[in-house]
Each structure stands twice: as structure tokens, then as C-alpha cells.
Amino acid sequence: MKKFLAVASAVVALTAFAEPPKAKPADAKPADAKAADAKKFAITGDAAKGQVKYKELCVACHGELGKGDGAAAAALTPKPANFADAAHAATVTDEYIYNMIKEGGAANGKSPLMASWKGAMNEAQMMDVAAFVRSLSKSAAAAPVAPAPAADKKPAKK
Numbered sequence: 001m002k003k004f005l006a007v008a009s010a011v012v013a014l015t016a017f018a019e020p021p022k023a024k025p026a027d028a029k030p031a032d033a034k035a036a037d038a039k040k041f042a043i044t045g046d047a048a049k050g051q052v053k054y055k056e057l058c059v060a061c062h063g064e065l066g067k068g069d070g071a072a073a074a075a076l077t078p079k080p081a082n083f084a085d086a087a088h089a090a091t092v093t094d095e096y097i098y099n100m101i102k103e104g105g106a107a108n109g110k111s112p113l114m115a116s117w118k119g120a121m122n123e124a125q126m127m128d129v130a131a132f133v134r135s136l137s138k139s140a141a142a143a144p145v146a147p148a149p150a151a152d153k154k155p156a157k158k
């Protein structure tokens, strides 16, 4: 009887682990839907300001240049995406980047290892960090220096 119980509880434990992972929300949006999303929401932060917060909060995992090679990255599965990879950057919307920072991975169908940062930063600070993340793919070869203030990049004020 004891043996039976042990086997039974082992089976229960195993089936608990064997539960299929939760279905991910559709990553596979059609390109035109992504383009529409991108139009609705744009990152308007200041990358230079964002770099300061990034160094403080994000470097450990994402690495200095956003390549996903921070000191803690070796322990991460999945590895953080390479922010410096322009091809990857082109596949993610501003809204997605901002939401990943604000709400974290779990809320976006991604790894919970990517935390939600809305408790550590206000909206403007999260926009600034998002702008810095974006800037990394635009200057992949160079060190992430603050881009010159580009007045023409700012959305036109009404």
C-alpha cells in the first residue's frame, strides 16, 4: 500500500510538470496589423536620459550594448533579445517594447524573468528607457552615445 501511494504521488507530481505550457498570445500578427499598431503608439522618450536608467536597471541582463550579454544573462532562458540587431528590432513595435518594460514579460506572453518596471520608473522614465533601447539598434556598431537632439524626430505638436 505504501508503495502504491508513493507511485501514485509520483505520477501526480509528474503529470503536474507535464502540463503543457500556456499558449502564447499570437506573435504572428500580419505585418500590416503591426504597422497599424506602430502608428498608434510611438516611443517619444529621450534616449540620453534613458541610458542612465538602463545602466542602473537593465545592464545586468541585457548588457551594455543591449546584446543580451549582461553578467546575469548566462543564467537566463530564454535569453533576452539582441536590441542591437536591426533585423530583430524591425519585427517589434514601439508599443511592444514599451509594454514589455512597463508590464513585464509575463503580461506579454513572454518570460517572467523580464520584470515589470512600472514600480521603479514613472511613464516618462519608461519612455526614455524605451527610446534608449530603440537607439541601440540604430547605432549597433558604435557605442551607445546619446543621439544629437533631433528636433525633426519629435512628433509634430498640435
Ligand code: HEC
Pocket (backbone or CB within 6 Å): 053, 054, 057, 058, 059, 060, 061, 062, 072, 076, 077, 078, 079, 080, 081, 092, 096, 097, 098, 100, 101, 105, 109, 110, 111, 112, 113, 114, 115, 117, 129, 130, 133
Ligand atoms: C533579470 C534579467 C532582466 C532585467 C534586469 C531586465 N530584463 Fe528585459 N528581458 C529579460 C529577458 C529574459 C527577456 C526575454 C523575454 C522573452 O523573450 O521571453 C527580456 C526582454 C525584454 C524586452 C523585449 C525584447 C524583444 O525584442 O523581445 C525589452 C524591450 C526589455 N527586456 C527591456 C528591458 C529594460 C528596458 C530593462 C531595464 C529597465 C530590462 N529589460 C531589464 C531579462 C531582463
